[in-house]
Structures are given as C-alpha cells and as structure tokens.
Amino acid sequence: MLAKSDEARRFRALEEAAELSQREVRAGTRDAFGKPITKRARPPRPRTMTPADRVEPDTDAIVAAYSDEGLTVPEIAEAQGISQHTVYRHLKAASVPLRAKTALPDEAELVRLYESGLSIRQIAKQFSASTVPVHRRLLAAGVTMRPAKGAVRSAA
Structure with a gap:
C-alpha cells in the first residue's frame, strides 16, 4: 500500500500530465481522448399509479364510519384501502373530535x-x-x- 505522501505525489503527476483535477482523475471521468464522460440520462421509471388513477376517499363516509358506526381508525383504513394517516387527515379536515385511544372510566x-x-x-x-x-x-x-x-x- 502506498503511503499518503506517495499517493498524493502520484495524483499530482497524473493531474499535470492530463491537466485534470484530482477529483476527475479519481472518478475517471475522461475517456482515452481526454473528453469528459457524461452520465447517460436514465429513462424515467414507469409509474405504478398515475395521479389520474388515484381516487380520493370520501370524507363523509370516513366521518360516518368513525362517528356514527364507532369504527376505529385502523378499521376504517383497512375497509377503505387507505392509510391510517389519510383517515386522520380527513377526520381533522372535517373537524371531528378524536376519541381517546384508551377507554378510561368517567x-x-x-x-x-x-x-x-x-x-x-x-x-x-x-x-x-x-x-x-x-x-x-x-x-x-x-x-x-x-x-x-x-x-x-x-x-x-
């Protein structure tokens, strides 16, 4: 293994010879003709779900299930096929007071x-x-x- 001073000397010699920066030498971003190698742009990933596919859940149905039917947030989320965070967001938007997570007596x-x-x-x-x-x-x-x-x- 080269000592740090030997390694630094070697990099300086390469930089001078190729008129490259140390970062370029390390990264190997020049081809055999001294031209910079550019990264090829990756094609965009195919979307699994487009915004048009996304269906916003019905706030009224969520509020009714929570307030009238007494369902819990996890139960509503599973039934609607949405996350619990989305259920909480809809309940908050509708100004529904949330029940306590634990049932304490009066x-x-x-x-x-x-x-x-x-x-x-x-x-x-x-x-x-x-x-x-x-x-x-x-x-x-x-x-x-x-x-x-x-x-x-x-x-x-």
Whole structure:
C-alpha cells in the first residue's frame, strides 16, 4: 500500500500530465481522448399509479364510519384501502373530535379509585393506559394529589 505522501505525489503527476483535477482523475471521468464522460440520462421509471388513477376517499363516509358506526381508525383504513394517516387527515379536515385511544372510566370512578388508596400508576395499569391521562383527569376533577412515595416532605 502506498503511503499518503506517495499517493498524493502520484495524483499530482497524473493531474499535470492530463491537466485534470484530482477529483476527475479519481472518478475517471475522461475517456482515452481526454473528453469528459457524461452520465447517460436514465429513462424515467414507469409509474405504478398515475395521479389520474388515484381516487380520493370520501370524507363523509370516513366521518360516518368513525362517528356514527364507532369504527376505529385502523378499521376504517383497512375497509377503505387507505392509510391510517389519510383517515386522520380527513377526520381533522372535517373537524371531528378524536376519541381517546384508551377507554378510561368517567372522572367520578377515577376519583373513587384514587381516594381508595390506589396510585396513579396502579389505576393506569388497571385500564391499560398511560399515567398521564389518568393524572390529567384527576387534576381536572379537582383532586388534591398525594405526595409520591419516597418524595421528601418539607418540614413546615
């Protein structure tokens, strides 16, 4: 293997001989007559679907399936043959309020469970939900939060 200085010297000699830049020498972009080799333009790829083939889903049908029939976004996407993102885009365009992904009980039940001594984490686990919506709903209900276990209490 050539040392870096030997390699650099060799490139300089080639550049001077061919009046080429180092990049051109490395890339080999000149033919035997010193003319630049241009890349041939590739033919455009055939489209699998043209814009004319694309059918925009019916927003009213999506809204009806979500609001009236109670179908989930994945169910609507599969039935319509579109992506979930497209379903969300149509629901947002129609200003449809989205349902929560997890079914938490009403605030009164959450407050009852919390005041019975269960932690937010235990309540969330019971309903296969995150602690964040449970905590937010408890705060919205006006519950005074207990200090977390292991939290340092200030001496007042």
